[in-house]
Amino acid sequence: MRHHFPSKDTNLNTEPALLEVNNLRAGYGPIEVLKGISLEVRAGEIVTIIGANGAGKTSTLMSISGCLKATGGTVRFAGKEIQRLPAHEIVKCGICQSPEGRKIFPRLTVHENLEMGAFTRSDTAGIKHDLEKAFHLFPILKERRRQLGGTLSGGEQQMLAVARALLGRPQLLLLDEPSLGLAPLIILKIFDAIRELNKEGMSILLVEQNARLALKLAHRGYVMETGAITMHDEASRLLNDQRIRDAYLGE
Ligand SMILES: Nc1ncnc2c1ncn2[C@@H]1O[C@H](COP(=O)(O)OP(=O)(O)O)[C@@H](O)[C@H]1O
Ligand SMILES: [Mg+2]
Known part of the structure; x- marks a missing residue:
């Protein structure tokens, strides 16, 4: 499947996207896994990247966050080129990642763990405020705040990984x-929490193997296959596209 949809977007907003890859x-x-990825996230959007295992979704997020160095192309965030910045500088620019496999500190x-998410910040009052917000979003983390990360259930660890990213504001x-x-x-x-964050104005780039869930939540979606974007469209259109249904939704 290697069809490329022209954007059917009728949005005449000419403001540059928040993230432009x-x-x-x-x-x-020597092995190139991202073979020229282009995508964008506009302010206020939830955008999802769906694709099979090994397609390059994680590598895409890793190279946006500066954990995997780009060998070509550009990543612009709020108009500024960031693809050469070290990861901690990218966090300071306002991009925070909840990684695959959670990677909490056990x-x-x-x-x-949550304090680690605020490692680039020194605004004590702001950090405290964001900590309370994270606890409000995931009350179980407040109950467990003195417990070691490694003793949490899988779901609680996932909540912790998202909350830790939020502490980077x-x-x-x-x-x-x-x-x-x-x-x-x-x-x-967890998906309810993501929706709530987005309602409050946060822009979100979501990578998921669970394509149905992701497309139901997102505004727009990109389909990735072996290191390239093969389709992109409004999420509702992708959900109804027979090729997507055959390949990713098991219908
Ligand atoms: N650390 C690594 N070293 C070498 N190859 C890797 C590494 N991480 C991922 N890859 C390879 O890059 C490709 C894309 O992987 P990845 O970005 O993890 O895909 P996805 O997240 O879509 O499953 C795969 O072929 C994978 O084997
Ligand atoms: Mg992955």
Whole structure:
């Protein structure tokens, strides 16, 4: 499947997107896995990247967040080129990531894990405010705040990974597979939280193997196959596209 949809977007807003990824290339050693990715996230949007295992979704997020160096192309955030900045500078620009596999610190408490999310900040009052907001979003984390991260359930660890990213006070939140391995009820809780964050104005780039769930939540979606974007459209259109249904929705 390698059809390219022209954007059917009738939005005449000419303001530049919050995130503009243009012809991004990256890889591991001699192996290039991102073969010229272009996508954008406008302010206030939830955008999802769906695709099979190994398509390059994680690598895309990693290279936006500066954890994987781009070998070509540009990443612009709020109009500024960031693809050469180190990861901690990108956090300061307002992009925070909840990584695949959660990557919480198992020997730190919940509270300490959250403090790590604020490592680039020194605004004590602001950090305290964001901590309370995170606890409001995920009350179980407040109950467990003195518990070691490694003793949390999978769902609680996922909530902690999202909350830790929020402690960086992102304008753009990168979420990598937040539903992976979790029970349906927990997934709903996490997706509700994502929706709530977006309602408050946060822009979100969501990577998911669970395409149905992701497309139901997102405004727009990109389909990724072997390191390239093959389709993009309004999420509702992708949900109803027979090729997407055959390939990703099992219908
Ligand atoms: N650290 C790594 N070293 C070498 N190859 C990697 C590494 N991480 C991912 N890859 C390869 O890059 C490709 C894209 O992987 P990834 O970005 O993790 O895809 P996805 O998140 O869509 O499953 C795969 O072929 C994968 O094997
Ligand atoms: Mg991945």
